[in-house]
Amino acid sequence: MAPSRAAAGPGLTRRMLAAVVLVALVYAAAVLPAFLAGPVWGTAAVAAAMVVAACSARMADRLVLHAMDARPVDAAAEPELHAVLDRLCLSSGLPKPRLAISSKDVPNAFAAGSGPGSAVVCVTEGLRARLGPAELAAVLAHETAHVANRDVLVAAVASFPGLVGGLVLGWWTGLFTGRDRGAAGRVAAPVLGIVLLPLGLAAAVLHTAGTLAWLALSRHRELCADSTGALLTGRPADLASALAKVSDDLRDASRDDLRSLRPAGARCVVAARGDGVAGLLSTHPTLERRRARLADLSWRLASGG
Amino acid sequence: MGFLDTLLGRSKPAKPDLDQIFGLSSAAITLEAATGFTPTGRGSVCFRAAEGGAFARLQTDVQQLLDADEGPKVEISNDAYGYTWLLATHRPEELPDLVTDLHAVNSTLEAGGFGPHLLCSLASFRGPEGQRLALVYLYKRGTFYPFAPLPGDRRDNALELQVRGAIGADLPFEEDLGRWFPVWGAPGL
Numbered sequence: 001m002a003p004s005r006a007a008a009g010p011g012l013t014r015r016m017l018a019a020v021v022l023v024a025l026v027y028a029a030a031v032l033p034a035f036l037a038g039p040v041w042g043t044a045a046v047a048a049a050m051v052v053a054a055c056s057a058r059m060a061d062r063l064v065l066h067a068m069d070a071r072p073v074d075a076a077a078e079p080e081l082h083a084v085l086d087r088l089c090l091s092s093g094l095p096k097p098r099l100a101i102s103s104k105d106v107p108n109a110f111a112a113g114s115g116p117g118s119a120v121v122c123v124t125e126g127l128r129a130r131l132g133p134a135e136l137a138a139v140l141a142h143e144t145a146h147v148a149n150r151d152v153l154v155a156a157v158a159s160f161p162g163l164v165g166g167l168v169l170g171w172w173t174g175l176f177t178g179r180d181r182g183a184a185g186r187v188a189a190p191v192l193g194i195v196l197l198p199l200g201l202a203a204a205v206l207h208t209a210g211t212l213a214w215l216a217l218s219r220h221r222e223l224c225a226d227s228t229g230a231l232l233t234g235r236p237a238d239l240a241s242a243l244a245k246v247s248d249d250l251r252d253a254s255r256d257d258l259r260s261l262r263p264a265g266a267r268c269v270v271a272a273r274g275d276g277v278a279g280l281l282s283t284h285p286t287l288e289r290r291r292a293r294l295a296d297l298s299w300r301l302a303s304g305g
Numbered sequence: 306m307g308f309l310d311t312l313l314g315r316s317k318p319a320k321p322d323l324d325q326i327f328g329l330s331s332a333a334i335t336l337e338a339a340t341g342f343t344p345t346g347r348g349s350v351c352f353r354a355a356e357g358g359a360f361a362r363l364q365t366d367v368q369q370l371l372d373a374d375e376g377p378k379v380e381i382s383n384d385a386y387g388y389t390w391l392l393a394t395h396r397p398e399e400l401p402d403l404v405t406d407l408h409a410v411n412s413t414l415e416a417g418g419f420g421p422h423l424l425c426s427l428a429s430f431r432g433p434e435g436q437r438l439a440l441v442y443l444y445k446r447g448t449f450y451p452f453a454p455l456p457g458d459r460r461d462n463a464l465e466l467q468v469r470g471a472i473g474a475d476l477p478f479e480e481d482l483g484r485w486f487p488v489w490g491a492p493g494l
């Protein structure tokens with residue numbers, strides 16, 4: 001019996017499941033009022049929310065690619081990157097994602113598109129300049145793994161309740177702080193705000209819980225993509241060294257450079273904020289945690305287990 | 306991939322059917338009858354060498370296994386993208402032996418748990434006017450496709466489609482033309 005190396009160990013799968021349940025609970029809490037009207041209405045509300053979330057993912061893809069100034073490149077323009085991607089798809093059996101290059105000088109890479117059929121993998125010029133071919137292949141493998149796992153879609157569905165909660169919360173607090181309205185509005189708005197106090201509180205809870213659940217899920221998906229990508233190339237050490245280089249460069253990068261990465265935010269191979277914000281409020285696990293997992297994979301590959 | 310796998314971020318590898326590769330021998334006869342292309346007796350297997358001692362030992366084993374018979378030794382080369390090519394050479398009329406070699410490399414790596422690192426295997430053919438052609442086997446998909454390079458990094462798409470027409474019924478052909486990945490500069494081609 002050939003040893004099979006599942007990318008996600010049982011521990012990671014369990015924690016991932018917990019995060020998924022957390023996201024499901026957030027959705028459940030958000031549509032609870034609809035369920036009070038009847039189970040059919042409740043189910044319809046859940047379905048509607050997920051459809052809107054998926055659609056917003058589609059829109060977000062286009063926005064991200066535009067904001068990152070990414071242009072699609074064909075095999076004639078970028079034979080080497082395409083050859084690397086070809087080989088990854090040959091050995092993984094995935095359909096080939098489209099390739100785009102962003103003109104940004106900050107080293108990073110991200111995937112867009114909600115499924116293997118429509119996916120785009122984008123690397124920045126800065127990444128190509130700073131990484132060697134093996135490290136570049138490792139980063140592309142990480143992004144290809146995101147595509148295979150449909151992480152963009154999962155992230156969109158998971159982050160949606162938090163996002164909506166945040167929007168409603170913003171509008172509700174605006175009722176008290178807003179200045180741009182007439183005399184009648186200045187009196188009416190706070191009154192409306194007080195009447196809608198339960199809504200504001202619900203939005204605050206939804207925003208907080210939704211965001212925390214999404215961030216937890218996002219960190220686990222990153223670890224999964226690391227493992228899957230590293231097993232795809234068979235060289236976890238290449239990915240570890242690429243992550244270290246990108247993190248180093250991001251730490252030294254200027255504020256403007258980091259701001260230019262913000263549209264791609266949670267999708268990047270390394271979080272733009274470096275290791276400043278770790279723990280619960282981070283979209284990515286810490287570099288140490290990722291490296292420890294990759295080192296573990298290296299060991300398993302070397303021992304043939 | 307199932308819904309649960311998507312949720313949990315797992316991608317389950319498809320179960321490849323390695324024995325398909327033996328179909329090459331009979332397909333070659335059909336190919337020669339239909340298009341005049343004959344085997345060159347050269348074929349290669351491409352894989353990504355995983356880091357660590359386990360893979361290095363396995364690679365040595367494979368090499369010794371193939372070198373055990375008489376004839377030219379296996380040649381190993383690395384391409385610019387960090388992939389390793391094992392080139393086996395036989396006499397043109399010994400295509401079945403070549404196919405056995407290709408199968409041996411694939412199955413040894415698979416048995417060692419390195420199946421996901423196998424890229425492709427190919428056997429090369431020559432046309433009546435010296436045109437080059439390779440039949441490429443995708444381990445992951447269990448399918449074949451033709452690759453016909455022309456000078457200057459161009460592909461002879463017409464010839465590739467013609468080959469599919471000739472032997473498409475003999476071999477499980479890759480239906481998705483987007484997966485007919487070029488293998489420029491493959492040893493043995």
